[in-house]
Amino acid sequence: MAPFVDIIIAALIVLGGAFALIGSWGLARLPNLMARLHGPTKATTLGVGCALIASAVYFSVHEGSASLHEFLITLFLFLTAPVSAHLLIKAALELDPSLRPPPPGAAAADATDNNAAHGDSREHDEHRRDRHHAPDLPGARG
């Protein structure tokens, strides 16, 4: 095998392993669920992506013909990762509606209100949900 191909494969494997480790470290260390959802996406796209590219290069060089079926896994993972993350966070919001962040238009006007209502979280949550479902938000279009 040509040495530079060896170097490329080794670098891709190291990069893939490092990104997978960083993603899982983020999953273990980040403070709440919304933040934790970000960590594994790096492991999915960059970590496994690099490992699959390394595999494609390796088998293309070894078998002498282009080995492209690894990209099927990449394509499949890239298509399914957002879908599963969306379903997961929808289920988490259904279980615990207080996870839902305030809508962006109301955030600035609501800042002082937020601090004042911090003690009574249930009333604040209902308040927030009502505003979220309101059909015409003044700040939502901006």
Add this chain to the structure above:
Amino acid sequence: MLEGALAFGFAALGLALALNLWRLFKGPGVADRILALDTMVINVIGLIVLAGIAGGSGTSFEAALLLAMVGFVGTVAYAKFLLRGDIVE
């Protein structure tokens, strides 16, 4: 050089799986545990791909593709169960 890179990759993915397992035990919510399981599937896919390179066999590709599909269906089933209380309505 390839052997060293593969050893690093196996070590990194093994450590990543251990971190996922810690999150799976610690919780605190059900969604965290589902997320940890999903990430474990992703890391195992990477591990299978690296094992395919180390063993020089192209057949591990099918295992990785199957695991990707089964992992996705599993995550969707967990999320649907949380959302609806039922998987197939």
